[in-house]
Amino acid sequence: MGKIKTLNKWANTHSYYPLDVLRIALGAFLFMKGVHFVSNSELLVELIKPMDNYAGSMIMAHYVAASHLVGGLLITFGLLTRWAIIVQIPVLIGAILINFMGEFNATNFLLASITLLVCVFFMFYGSGKHSADYYFKMQQ
Incomplete structure (x- = not known):
């Protein structure tokens, strides 16, 4: 818990608008990907489909x-x-692995890889100074 607090302090002092x-x-x-998947189920x-042999493919x-x-x-x-990012990481790892189990699609692979890297960054960085988390924390 102490490590997370130090990371939060660092993130709040180094908060930039581009981040x-x-x-x-x-x-x-x-x-938007979620909306796309819901509208095009x-x-x-x-x-x-490459994961059809495994149990729970519809749950997935x-x-x-x-x-x-x-x-x-x-x-x-x-x-x-x-x-929220911890919930996204298994989905993104699955998106990367699906490319190797089925047909390899370079665009989907690159998109999933970049998204995973950005998610891992924000998992350590946090939400930053201009976020609802910071606002609610300051209201205490």
Whole structure:
């Protein structure tokens, strides 16, 4: 817990607008991917087809859409950012692995890899100074 507090202090003193814009863009991107998966559920089922042999493939499809929708909104507003990103990481690792199990799509692989790297960054950095987390913390 002490390590997280020191990371939060560092993040709050080194808060920059471009990082806040990057966090908001990441959240908006994940939310739009969630909307895309909900509106095109056939596409999501087709993407998960290489994992059909494993149990729970339909649960996985619902988890992906819901985590992108809710997590994207939370990340955009900077509310419970680390928790929302922890929920996103298995989905993004799965998106990277699906490329190796099925047809390799370089665009999807690159997009999932960059998104995973940005999520890992914000998992350590936090939501920053211009977020709902910081606002609520200052209200105490």
